[in-house]
Amino acid sequence: MQLFAQDNGVEMADSLRSNGKIYVVVICIVIILVGLLAYLFSIDRRLKKIEKENHISDK
Amino acid sequence: MHKTWWKILGSVLVIYTAIAGLLLHVPRLPILNETIRNLYFHVPMWFSMIVLFSISVFYSIKSLSTKSEIDDMKAVESVNAGIIFGLLGLVTGAIWAKYCWGEFWSFDPKQNFAAISVLLYFAYLILRNAIDEEQKRAKISAIYNIFAFPMMVVLLFVLPRLKDSLHPGNGGNPGFNSYDLDSRMRMVFYPACLGWILIGYWVYTIRFRIRTIENKQQHN
Numbered sequence: 609m610q611l612f613a614q615d616n617g618v619e620m621a622d623s624l625r626s627n628g629k630i631y632v633v634v635i636c637i638v639i640i641l642v643g644l645l646a647y648l649f650s651i652d653r654r655l656k657k658i659e660k661e662n663h664i665s666d667k
Numbered sequence: 668m669h670k671t672w673w674k675i676l677g678s679v680l681v682i683y684t685a686i687a688g689l690l691l692h693v694p695r696l697p698i699l700n701e702t703i704r705n706l707y708f709h710v711p712m713w714f715s716m717i718v719l720f721s722i723s724v725f726y727s728i729k730s731l732s733t734k735s736e737i738d739d740m741k742a743v744e745s746v747n748a749g750i751i752f753g754l755l756g757l758v759t760g761a762i763w764a765k766y767c768w769g770e771f772w773s774f775d776p777k778q779n780f781a782a783i784s785v786l787l788y789f790a791y792l793i794l795r796n797a798i799d800e801e802q803k804r805a806k807i808s809a810i811y812n813i814f815a816f817p818m819m820v821v822l823l824f825v826l827p828r829l830k831d832s833l834h835p836g837n838g839g840n841p842g843f844n845s846y847d848l849d850s851r852m853r854m855v856f857y858p859a860c861l862g863w864i865l866i867g868y869w870v871y872t873i874r875f876r877i878r879t880i881e882n883k884q885q886h887n
Binding site: 616618619620621630633634637638642643645648649651652655656658659660664 | 669674678681682683686689695697700701775831866869870873876877878879882883
C-alpha cells in the first residue's frame with residue numbers, strides 16, 4: 609500500500625490514512641447517516657400508524 | 668411502497684458508500700487529488716433528481732388520461748423530492764468547483780444550465796400555486812411538466828457538451844469513466860447511485876403519503 613502510494617507524485621491524503629485518523633471521519637459520517645436513516649424509519653412507522661387511523665389502504 | 672426491504676437496502680448502500688467511498692482506492696490524479704471521492708456523493712444527487720423527475724413526468728402523462736387526483740399528487744410530490752436533490756447537487760458541485768476550478772460559481776455552462784433546470788421545476792411549483800381550480804391545475808401543470816422534462820434533459824446533457832465546460836464529460840473533457848476504467852471505483856459508484864435513488868424515492872413516498880392523508884381530511 610505504501611509503495612503504491614508513492615507511485616506518481618500526486619499529492620493525496622496519505623498521512624491521514626497511514627496514521628488512521630481517516631477512521632475518525634468515517635465513524636462520524638456513519639453515525640450521522642445511521643442516525644438520520646433511523647429517524648426516517650421512525651417517521652415512516654408513525655405515518656403508517658396515522659394511515660391506519662385514517663383507513664388508507666396499502667398500495 | 669409500504670414494503671420495508673428496499674428502504675433497508677437503500678440505507679445499507681448509502682452507509683456502505685460513506686465507508687467504502689472514503690477508504691477504498693482511488694486513482695491519483697493532479698488537481699482532483701482526494702476530491703475525486705466526491706464522485707460518490709455529488710453525482711448520485713443528480714441521478715436521484717432525474718429518477719424523481721422521470722417519475723413525475725410519468726404520472727403527469729398518466730394524469731392527463733386518467734384525470735385522477737392521485738396521479739397528480741404523485742407528480743407534485745416527486746418534483747418536491749427531486750428539487751431537494753437538485754439543490755444538493757448544485758451546492759456540492761459549487762463546493763467541489765471552489766477547490767478544483769477556483770470559484771464556487773464560475774458561470775461554467777454546466778453550472779448555469781443545471782441551475783436553470785432546477786429553476787424550471789421551481790416554476791412548475793409556482794405555476795401550480797397560481798391556479799386554484801383543481802382540475803385545471805392538474806391539467807395545465809401536467810402539460811407544463813411534459814415540456815419541462817425534455818428541457819431539463821437537454822440542459823443537463825446536451826447543451827453543456829456543445830460549450831467549453833470544465834465539467835468532466837462536457838466541452839471535450841473526458842468523463843470520469845475514461846480516467847479510471849478499473850472496477851474499484853465502480854464498486855462504490857454504482858451502489859452509491861442505487862442507494863441514493865432508493866432514499867430519494869423513499870422521501871417521495873413519505874411526502875405522497877402525507878399529502879394523501881391531508882387530502883382525505885380536507886374532503887371530509
